[in-house]
Amino acid sequence: MEPSDNQPVYKASTLAPGQPGYRNRPGRTGLDPFENDQEQGYMIGLAIRSLFRRIRRLFQKRS
Numbered sequence: 001m002e003p004s005d006n007q008p009v010y011k012a013s014t015l016a017p018g019q020p021g022y023r024n025r026p027g028r029t030g031l032d033p034f035e036n037d038q039e040q041g042y043m044i045g046l047a048i049r050s051l052f053r054r055i056r057r058l059f060q061k062r063s
Helices: 033-062
Strands: none
């Protein structure tokens, strides 16, 4: 079934370009629950990477 010109077509959240929370889709305001989870996971990942980098630098300075 082909979408008509007057029907909005949305890509799945995993296929839309950009990071969660930093993209706009027509007819949508805010983040949906799936994007909230993606954004939270992204931020936790940043915090963990930052923590490991600081720990690694600390041990490199001691050596």
